[in-house]
Structures are given as structure tokens and as C-alpha cells.
Amino acid sequence: MDLRYGAEYEEFRGEVRTFLDANWPLSGDEAKLGFEEQAVAFRRRAIAAGYMARAIPKAYGGSEQPADSLKASIIREELGRAKAPGEARGIGTMMLVPTLLERGEPWQKEKWVESTTLGQTIWCQGYSEPGSGSDLASLKTRGELDGDEWVINGQKIWTSGAQHADYMFCLVRTEPEADKHAGISYLLIDMKQPGIDVRPLKQMAGGADFNEVFLTDVRTPKDWIVGKRGEGWQVSRTTLKHERNSIGDAATAEATFRGLLRLAGDSKVDGKPALERPEIRERLAEIEGYVMAHKYSGYRQLTSGLRGENPGIISMMNKLSSTNIGHMVAKLALDLLGDDGLLDPQGKGRNMGFGPRGAEGWLTQYMYSLGIAVAGGTANIQKNVIGERGLGLPRDMAVRKDR
Ligand SMILES: Cc1cc2nc3c(=O)[nH]c(=O)nc-3n(C[C@H](O)[C@H](O)[C@H](O)COP(=O)(O)OP(=O)(O)OC[C@H]3O[C@@H](n4cnc5c(N)ncnc54)[C@H](O)[C@@H]3O)c2cc1C
Numbered sequence: 001m002d003l004r005y006g007a008e009y010e011e012f013r014g015e016v017r018t019f020l021d022a023n024w025p026l027s028g029d030e031a032k033l034g035f036e037e038q039a040v041a042f043r044r045r046a047i048a049a050g051y052m053a054r055a056i057p058k059a060y061g062g063s064e065q066p067a068d069s070l071k072a073s074i075i076r077e078e079l080g081r082a083k084a085p086g087e088a089r090g091i092g093t094m095m096l097v098p099t100l101l102e103r104g105e106p107w108q109k110e111k112w113v114e115s116t117t118l119g120q121t122i123w124c125q126g127y128s129e130p131g132s133g134s135d136l137a138s139l140k141t142r143g144e145l146d147g148d149e150w151v152i153n154g155q156k157i158w159t160s161g162a163q164h165a166d167y168m169f170c171l172v173r174t175e176p177e178a179d180k181h182a183g184i185s186y187l188l189i190d191m192k193q194p195g196i197d198v199r200p201l202k203q204m205a206g207g208a209d210f211n212e213v214f215l216t217d218v219r220t221p222k223d224w225i226v227g228k229r230g231e232g233w234q235v236s237r238t239t240l241k242h243e244r245n246s247i248g249d250a251a252t253a254e255a256t257f258r259g260l261l262r263l264a265g266d267s268k269v270d271g272k273p274a275l276e277r278p279e280i281r282e283r284l285a286e287i288e289g290y291v292m293a294h295k296y297s298g299y300r301q302l303t304s305g306l307r308g309e310n311p312g313i314i315s316m317m318n319k320l321s322s323t324n325i326g327h328m329v330a331k332l333a334l335d336l337l338g339d340d341g342l343l344d345p346q347g348k349g350r351n352m353g354f355g356p357r358g359a360e361g362w363l364t365q366y367m368y369s370l371g372i373a374v375a376g377g378t379a380n381i382q383k384n385v386i387g388e389r390g391l392g393l394p395r396d397m398a399v400r401k402d403r
Pocket of ligand 1: 158
């Protein structure tokens, strides 16, 4: 395997650098804008130059470039080097936009894709309910048609970012008589309306990233539905595929591991540098093996995607591998921290792509690694998916559709 970029790609890197030299930091009146507005202004330029929103058609505000994972990683590297804003990352860009592109109506794509891609429109995901997490299809929130509008009543829980969201993509039971998977629709809901009550849930790391959302006679237009009435389950599978791939991102696993190496370099165990201790080196080497395997599986998945092949079991393993790695890394970090591991993290020093910072950062990372193993489908459920769909083992009795 030759992992050098090659002359064609180094030329491309030069073009990206020239673009960045000319466009970041912003100048004139734009430089006086707030950070978020500057990010939006910069993203518009980057899209026009073909360096962002590359998988999104021009008709919906993207730059519609041929898929090229090497160019994508060069762009990420150069944006990081120039400390320029990256693509807007969030539930909207990572889950809703790909779902709309695959399953939405043209007017829905026109209305929401561009502003979400630029980071101007914020979404939350209303799937889970009390009692309906892994067994999501048992959800009870109801939607009834009243003239040209759906009227929605029920409760969602663990809704990340609901307190900041403009809209929610939401699973709602619209056909109470149908089989549980067939009775669900995928509705889009304006969060800024009466009847929506968002109550933050405090987490053990100190923050309150997710919420309970109570919906009382909430209204949404009849055509704010993705896919047909009663076909929301199939649409939700599309979103979940993108959610698990975004959680399984190899760059995050690598960055966190590099942070662990730095920590091991700076820590002492029984008075000796941690990096010199054979038992620590052994654990580091084991984790690095998983990080590398995860990274190259990601490359294989990209390659098969580019060839139009189905990556099969590799894509099913993504989320489980990355959350296992995240947990192993955080656990070793806590062992290295010793007594500092007893601090109150308060959500400080979070991993923003360069590895956690300080003892609090590692504690936050540790607690976060437990949560992310649950979000988007628990580790047990991932194992069921790999076993049943990947390896062809018999179906789990607890989730059979006829029960
Ligand atoms: C950080 C975080 C963010 C989240 N953000 C969102 C969000 O934005 N929107 C949203 O809708 N939801 C969100 N969730 C909710 C998440 O999708 C659910 O927590 C998850 O699907 C599990 O559901 P549950 O919590 O009800 O646990 P349960 O389904 O009750 O599971 C409890 C335990 O039983 C195990 N289990 C259950 N069924 C099986 C089975 N068939 N086989 C083997 N084991 C099984 C599980 O693995 C788990 O260990 C978030 C969760 C977290 C932790």
C-alpha cells in the first residue's frame, strides 16, 4: 500500500493553499462580523471554489464535486493548518441533509439543504422516547391529520441540541392500526412554536447537551413529511446509517489516540515516565493496532463506495469499533491520571478534534465515551446488527417485527 499523496494531489494542495491565503482570515466589513457569521461567509466562498459541500448538488447549494477521499482529507488538513472554519458539523449536516438528498422532495431540498450546510439552520433528532430506545419502533408519539396540518402529541427524550434547534426531524405514529414498523411517519417540525416544551437533562460530565421534549398539539404542514405516510421507518434507517458513519469517523479516533500518547509522554507512574513502562507500552500498542485497523477499514469502505460496491459488514462495524477505541483510550488515560482522575470534570476540556485537554478533559472524554457507545444504537444493538445482517446469524427474538 502506497499512502503518499502523489504529484496531482500535491498540486491540488497548492490550489487549496492559494485559496486560503486569499480568503482567510476575512477582511474589510466581513472581518467585523461575529464568529458564526464569518464562518457562514467563509463557507459560501469555499463552496463556490469547490472545497466544501462536495457531495451536494449545485442545485441545492453544494459544489457537486466528484467523490475523492484524498482531496477531501487534503482540504481538511489545509483548513486546520490555516485555522479556517470547517464544514458545519451537526445533526443537520451529518444526518438530515443526506437523508433529504436520498429521500426528500425537491422543494424540501431547496428549502433546507443549503442553509443547513452553511450552518445557519440547526436541527435535532426526535427519535427516542421513554421506553422506546433500542426498540424504537414501539414509539407512541401520535400524529393526526387535521385538514392541511399534522397535530402531534407525545414526548421525546435524549434529544441532543433541542434547546438550540430551529427544526426537529421526528418519528411519529400516524397509523395506529398498522403493524408497529408500518405505522410510523417521518415529519419535520418547527421547534419555535407553542406546544413545544424543551427541558434540559443534566449529564454526569457537567453539561446538559440533551433534553426531554414534550409536544402538546404541535402543528406541522401536511407536506412536511419525508417519504410517504407510514414509511417513516425506512426513512429513519437512512438517517441512522449516516449517524453511525459519522460516529465511526476514524479521524476522531486517531486524534484522541494522539492525545493519549501526549499524556503518556507527560505522565509518571511510580516516579518513572509512563511511556517507558512496558505494561503501558503494551496497552498503547494494542490500542494503536485497533486505531490502525479502524482507519484502514474506513479506507476500504471508501474505496468500495467509490466503486459503487456495497461495503457490507465493514460499514456495520464502524460505530462499534470507534466507540470501543474511544473507551479503551479514555480508560488508559484515567489510569495514567492517578488521583487527578477524581476531579469534577464540569464538562471542561472537551475533545474538539485535537484530543482532550487536561485532566478534566480526559474525565469528560471518559464519561462521553460511555454515552457515545449508547447514542445512535447501543453497542449490544450494533453486535446484533453485525451478527444478524453481517454474519447471517438467527434474528434476536426481542426485536422480531411480529412481536
Ligand atoms: C449522548 C447521547 C445522545 C443521544 N442523542 C439522541 C438524539 O439526539 N435523539 C434521539 O432520538 N435519541 C438520542 N439518544 C438516545 C439513544 O438513541 C438511546 O439511548 C439508545 O437508542 C438506547 O435506548 P435506551 O436509552 O432507551 O436504552 P434501552 O433500549 O432501554 O437499552 C438498555 C440496555 O439494554 C440493552 N438492550 C436493549 N435491547 C437489546 C437487544 N435487543 N439485544 C441486546 N441488548 C439489548 C441495551 O444495549 C442497553 O444496554 C442519545 C443517547 C445518548 C447517550
